[in-house]
Amino acid sequence: MASRRPPAYSESSIRVLKGLEPVRQRPGMYTRTDNPLHIVQEVIDNSADEALGGYCHHIAVTLHADGSVSVEDDGRGIPFGMHPDENAPVVELVFTRLHAGGKFDKLQGGAYSFSGGLHGVGVSVTNALAARLEVTVWRDGQVAHLVFAGGEVIEPLTIRKATRDERKSGTRVRVWPDAKYFDSPHLPLAELTHLLRSKAVLLPGVKVDLIQEKSGETAHWEYARGLRDYLQTSLSADPFIDLFEGEHYAGAADSESFAEGEGAAWCVAFTDEGTVLRESYVNLIPTPAGGTHEAGLREGLFQAVKGFIELHNLLPKGVKLLPEDVFARASFVLSARVLDPQFQGQIKEKLNSRDALRLVAQAVRPMLELWLHERVDQGRRLAELVIRQAQSRLRAAQKVEKKKGSGVAVLPGKLTDCESRDVARNELFLVEGDSAGGSAKMGRDKEFQAVLPLRGKVLNAWEVERDRLFANTEIHDIAVAIGVDPHGKSDAPDLSNLRYGKICILSDADVDGSHIQVLLLTLFFRHFPTLIERGHVFVARPPLYRLDAPARGKKPAQKIYVLDDAELLAAQDKLRKDGLKEGAWQISRFKGLGEMSAEQLWDTTLNPDTRRLYRVRLDDCQELFHQLMGKGEAQARRALMEEYGDQIEVDI
DSSP states (O other): OOOOOOOOOSGGGOOOOOTTHHHHHOGGGTSOOSSTHHHHHHHHHHHHHHHHTTOOOEEEEEEOTTSOEEEEEOSSOOOOSBOTTTSSBHHHHHHHSTTOSGGGOOSTTOSOSSOSOOSSOHHHHHHHTEEEEEEEEEETTEEEEEEEETTEEEEEEEEEEOOTTSOSSEEEEEEEEOGGGSSOOSOOHHHHHHHHHHHHHHSTTOEEEEEETTTOOEEEEOOSSTHHHHHHHHOSSOOSSOOEEEEEEOOGGGTTTSOTTOEEEEEEEEOSSSOOOEEEEETTEEOTTOBHHHHHHHHHHHHHHHHHHHHTTOOOTTOOOOHHHHHTTEEEEEEEEOSSOOBSTTTTOSBOOHHHHHHHHHHHHHHHHHHHHHOHHHHHHHHHHHHHHHHHHHHHHHHHHHHHOSOOOOOOTTOBOOSOOOTTTOEEEEEEHHHHHHHHHHHSOTTTEEEEEEOSSOOOOTTOOGGGGGGSHHHHHHHHHHTOOOOOTTSOOOOTTOOOSEEEEEOOSSHHHHHHHHHHHHHHHHHOHHHHHTTOEEEEOOOSEEEEEOOBTTBOOEEEEESSHHHHHHHHHHHHHTTOOTTSSEEEEOSOGGGSOHHHHIIIIIOTTTOOEEEOOOOSOHHHHHHHHOTTOHHHHHHHHHHHGGGOOOOO
């Protein structure tokens, strides 16, 4: 029988998606698809940005009986005049064009100096995934109205003069989410309530209402004392000491380090029982996955408490404090203000901006140091709590070490091990080459990070029998270093000698580095599948480029690290939108990890607070691995490339 001819791959195979079509084709790339809450949140965030700028004092969200949701504010109102370049009403562009909005204008006097709706794809995504969307704007004594369906204008913009009893300014957006794009068409009421309440918390003096037409219920929030009121009413146990709250924003004198107005407000409570509450926000956007601003809070708290303990000589002999000892019983609400935040993904669950760590840490540390020295008795009580946490951690680590027992194989000579015996915390980096290994050894935190340099490309282990694996020196060293023997999917391997909670593949950000990643992933998938299944295997993503951007507007000079060509183009596009002329920035390409200084490698790839580290998941991909790595599968690999080569995506 003749083999099936692979589909033709030609110029006509390439599709160019226009307008909002990319969103409708792949909605999961732009928003959550479990329910429509996030597309409604995009509209709420725009109203909150108006309030953050001091232009809005009331936000009302209505759940209508027909399943639609409206968001109304008394802000400035979206401009509805003609755009000078696009020859279309501005309000129409905002809802129909990706990367169109007022949040890109970051120069002095821009419409939004600080905003959460930053990517410029927010309400356009809302419109793309809505069966119908209506916009009404009150501005300059006029009322503008237009209607969309499926992302397209069905009722063009109309403008009339406002009547005497109509308010002077504001925007109302009413949206009917299209159920076909979501697992459930219903908004989770508890999450929406929490979101709106948090906006009121973070915007003291702003009124926020939630109106439900079906039940006739109305909820109203307004907090005069902001974060303190919210944290006190939300704690499950009484604070161990007084609440520590404060705020700090950079002034003109700090402009060399941070933009004027950047900073944070926070309220922290320490409890010795009950669950901890941790909520963080960036420009009013919730960040449930945390990020660098939370890391900055942790660092600031740790350094201040550690300094207090050392000053008063309270630390018992043999006890070493770690940041998690201070952070373990800390509940907090943190609101950071960052001029140009970088989020992980469009849904903005985690902040990636590296400068935010230093921004928050430098704001928190001196204020907590002063707070502790003014309240020495409470400082001593906090020190006792932190020391108890450290002692408990050390006892747990000792139990693990005893359980491991003796008789461990001699570790590879190339392995630079870590000092800690806490398996859950320890990390092993499998590094490409001795040169990169040298940088990693100098840049790592020797307390919990180990480095094993690998020579060249690892053996393709897909078709190697298990009892022949140790004939390869590199694979032998990997197995001995991690303390686990090779095994299959159906085996019950002994993980009692596992030495590292995270095994991280660290290779160059080029094609050869990707090949080494695939070879190592093949090894773990084929011969150490339990390590992947239990979440111990990770891939580190070092940057390929660095951009050196000069100061512009409120933003000081920056060093911007990007992973690949796509991120490089996006970063340059953002610099242009910030007002920089072409060529005003410099681009450096890292030829390999060995070219990076120890400090750069730590900041971009090793530091748990600022790196990009992705957990490897064990999917049902046996056949795919066989086609990719099998020795007699060249024809299958070619067919795969011809069929799927134009569909490859990078999940960031």
